[in-house]
Amino acid sequence: MMERFDCMIVGGGHGGAQAAIALRQAGFAGSIGLIGDEPVIPYDRPALSKEYLAGKKSFDRLQLRPPELWNEREVVLRLGRRVIALDSSAKVVVCDNDTAIGYGVLIWAAGGEPRPLSCPGHNLSGVHTIRNKGDCDRLLSALPTSQHIAVIGGGYIGLEAAAVLRELGKEVTLLEAQDRVLARVAAEPVSRFYEAEHRTHGVEILLGTGISELTARDGAVSGVRLQNGTAIAADQVIVGIGIMPAIGPLLAAGAEATRGETGILVDDFCRTTLPDVYCIGDCTIMRDGPGIRIESVQNANEQAQTAAKAVCGKPQPLRLVPWFWSNQYDLRLQTIGLSLGYDQTVLRGNLVDREFSLVYLKDGAVIALDCINATRDYVQGRKLVEAHAHVDPALLADDRIPLKDIAIAA
Amino acid sequence: MQFTVKTRDGDLHSVEAHVGLSLMENIRSAGIEELLAICGGSLSCATCHIYIENLPGGAELSSKSQDEEDLLEASDYLKPNSRLSCQVVFQPPMDGMRIVVAPDE
Missing domain, CATH: 3.50.50.60 (FAD/NAD(P)-binding domain)
Structure with missing residues (x-):
């Protein structure tokens, strides 16, 4: 039966x-x-x-x-x-x-x-994704004998992997097709900040790079060839492109x-x-x-x-206020709301202190915040996002004023 | 070693405690479902909020980090004995302690 x-x-x-x-x-x-x-x-x-x-x-x-x-x-x-x-x-x-x-x-x-690469060599041995435990275990078992890792994709997965691999002492080259990392989810100041942090930690970052093929030696991946002809040697390749x-x-x-x-x-x-x-x-x-x-x-x-x-017959409609997090090195990124469609950004705090928030507005209303080592803004900014608050950008920019003290004009 | 968890329905549960793991991990392992702990203990949310009700003499809790304080501050149910259970590691002197799961936000 x-x-x-x-x-x-x-x-x-x-x-x-x-x-x-x-x-x-x-x-x-x-x-x-x-x-x-x-x-x-x-x-x-x-x-x-x-x-x-x-x-x-x-x-x-x-x-x-x-x-x-x-x-x-x-x-x-x-x-x-x-x-x-x-x-x-x-x-x-x-x-x-x-x-x-x-x-x-x-x-x-x-x-x-995981979205695979479409270029020649995309399914070679030594090409990894990080979506499930099996993926991760295969990568982990290859790491002890690998020194140079190429990471394809500068989103959350690629950047988090790059950070861990640097902490493990690996040489990391990160390749991103767009002209900045986190291009899909964050505005340029956040992208440039993370780019600089990763470079400081020793990650080689190449932006705006198209990939023409993954090269092989003895049946396993040996590197990445870019569309401009540059060859990058790699013992393992991690693909994190969505x-x-x-x-x-x-x-x-x-x-x-x-x-x-x-x-x-x-x-x-x-x-x-x-x-x-x-x-x-x-x-x-x-x-x-x-x-x-x-x-x-x-x-x-x-x-x-x-x-x-x-x-169970107890329906309740979902009203999602999305939040996300990403930990890289000692940086804690917490995002509240979706920045999609923003037409203005306001920086709170300064990048040198490595503690700041970027507030996203659309038609004058707060729609999202990216908070870097700024949990208080993340917590207090939630109410602004939920209220779709119209706030004077000058107030948002002044990090001496807690976000909870900013009056909400919805 | 054990500690007691009072869930939102008022029931008391005795939880077998593993030393060195967080209260959150211990509670989750005991099958107490109402602690969501969405971020898995990475101090990025406040969905594992508890109250420390009764701490045996001699037991000391680690102090709250600024991030934990900030996350707790968002709760409508913040109390002086509030903690994020992912940030408190169970140690032997805590044997017999009692905690209460904070209300759903």
Whole structure:
């Protein structure tokens, strides 16, 4: 007889794990199955490019819950398998081991796959991504015999990896296609600050670089050749150029996605256009949201709770105020809000002190802050972002005035 | 060694304590779900807020960093005995301590 779960969760990351936990917290009494393509129980993914890569935390300490807890909560884990097809009218998924599993309600939380390079050599041995534990373990096992690492991509993952690798004493060259790092998520002052910090720590950064191929020696990667002809030697290459949402089976089943299929469209309750199919986490785009994927633990958690409540008949619409963090060297970047579409920035504090915030405004309203070693601004700025506050930029720029003391004119 | 956690529903839970791990990690391992600890202990959020209710004589807590103080300050439920549980490492003299999970923000 075919296995069947009253609620089936596809994806064993933060979203999937939190969905299972939140269902039980909300009183869901039916059976719960969680299908994950990794062979290990859910764990803290952001730590991979930070404490885990640095060897500061063992895998045991990354587990979101101890192994026995899933049993206690009666969450059946089906690990090491991937869902390859969905029949939303028969309410069945098919896994890559040819098993079919039935469901009453489906929560899709499959996240994303690292976007691969498209140039020749992209799949050579020694080319790494940092998305899951297996990726990270392969990289870690190669590090002792590697001295020079090329990091492709100057986003959070690439920069965090570069910082850890420098602390491990490796030579690091970071290649970014844009003319600055963090170009997708931050304004230029923040980008230039991080660029300078990484250079100070010994990272060689090349901006505006197109890659023509990854070169090989004895079947393994030996370096990167740029479009301008420059050759960069590398024992290992790490590619951190974003993700592609893992939504193939949902698309094939007819779930509505954005134009360009950048994510599955969900409503304020994380419902897709398929009956009894919810979607949460990195692979979603909120219908009434900013139109981009919010790739964060916070979003995965909040969407998981939103979906779980809706499944349990206690729907509460999600109003997400996104926040993010990134730790590099002794720099703690905390972001509140989304800077997308900003038309003005205000600097608070100064870059020399390595403690400052960049406030993003749109049409005169505060929409986001990037806070570097400035937790107080991060905490107090949240209220300005939530209120969509109209504030005199001169007040924002004066870091002697705490943000909480700035009157909010919404 | 153990400590006691009072959850938001008023229930008391005895938690087996692992020395050298944070209170957050100990609480999470015990299966107490209402502590979200979203950032995993990297001092970037305030979703593991607790109160230290009863500390055995002789036990001393590490003092709060400025970042921890700032994060706690954002809570509507800040009290003098507030801590982020990811920032308090369990040590043997704390055996028998009692903590309370702060209300949901």
